[in-house]
Amino acid sequence: MTVMESAPVKARKNCAGRSGHPRPTGQDRYSISEVVAHTGLTAHTLRWYERIGLMPHVDRTHTGQRRFTNRDLDWLDLVGKLRLTGMPVADMVRYAELVREGEHTFAEREELLTTHRENVRERIAELQSTLEVLDFKIDVYADARRASERFDPV
Amino acid sequence: MTVMESAPVKARKNCAGRSGHPRPTGQDRYSISEVVAHTGLTAHTLRWYERIGLMPHVDRTHTGQRRFTNRDLDWLDLVGKLRLTGMPVADMVRYAELVREGEHTFAEREELLTTHRENVRERIAELQSTLEVLDFKIDVYADARRASERFDPV
DNA sequence: TATTGAGTTGGAGTGCACTCCAAGCAAGCG
C-alpha cells in the first residue's frame, strides 16, 4: 500500500495549510508526495490543478517528475485559503491567468479579490445570523430536557 | 412560458427566506408556486425534498396537488438556514426523521444541532482568518496601484 | 537481475445537490 493518494475531504477541510508539516528548511524542490504531506491535498488534485491551469507551470526533473518550489507552496497556500472561502475553481483559474499575464493585471486582480472579500463578509454575516437560530433551537431542546429531568429524574 | 421553475442558484443563495415575499395572512394552504415565490426554492427542489424525506408529509388536494401549510413554511425556513450553513442534506433528512419520531428524540436533536453549531463556529473562524489574508493581498495591490499612479499620473 | 515503490498520463468514474424532461391530468376560459 502506498502512502500517497490519501487525505480524505474531511481532513483537508480542517488542515489545508501547514499543519504539523513545517516546510523543510533550505529546500526548494519538493516531490509530489512531499507537497501532499505539506498541503493535505491529494496527488490527484495537484495534477488536476496543473491540468486546469491553476498552477504556475511546475518544474520537472529530467525524467518528467514534478518538482515544486517554495513559491509553488506559497501559491498552494493561497489557493487553499480561497478554496476554504468557497471561491469557485474557475475564478481561481482566472486569477492564476492574471498572475501569469504580469504586472499590468494588478488592477484586475485587486478587483477580483475585493469582490471576493465582499462575498466572504456576506457569508460570515449569514453564518452568524444562522447561529442565532441554532442557539434558539438548542435552548428550546435544552429547556425541554431540563423540564423532563425535573419531573422524571434519573 | 410559465413563471415557475425559475430562481437561479445565485439568487437563492442571497435570499433563501422571506425576501419581499411576506407570508399571506390568514392562509394556511399554499400551492407549490406560492411556496416557490416565498422560499426562492424551485418547484423541482420542493418535490425532491419531499421525495427524499426532508418534508414532514405534505398535504394534498383531492386531485393530488400539494398544499403546504404555515408549519411547512416554517420548516422550510429552518431547512434553508441549515442549508446556508452547509449542513449536508443527509444530516437534515436525519433531523427530519427525528422530528417525525416524536418528543423522545429531543436529546438526539439537541446533540445534532449542537454539533452543527460547532461546525458553523469553526467555519466562521476559518473565514475570518482568510479575510486577513485577503486584506493583506488587496493592500499590496492597492499600494502598487497608488505607486504607479504617482509615477505615471493620468 | 528482479522487484518494489514513487512517479507519469489520458480518460473515465463518483458523490452531492439539484435540475430537467416527457407524458399526462384537472380546471378555467372563449
Added chain:
DNA sequence: CGCTTGCTTGGAGTGCACTCCAACTCAATA
C-alpha cells in the same frame, strides 16, 4: 370543445470538484 395554465410523476441529466483507473517509466534496493 379545444386551449392554456398549473400541477403531477419516475427517471434521466447536469455541473462542480474532485477521485480513481490502467498502463506505463524510472530509480533504488535485495
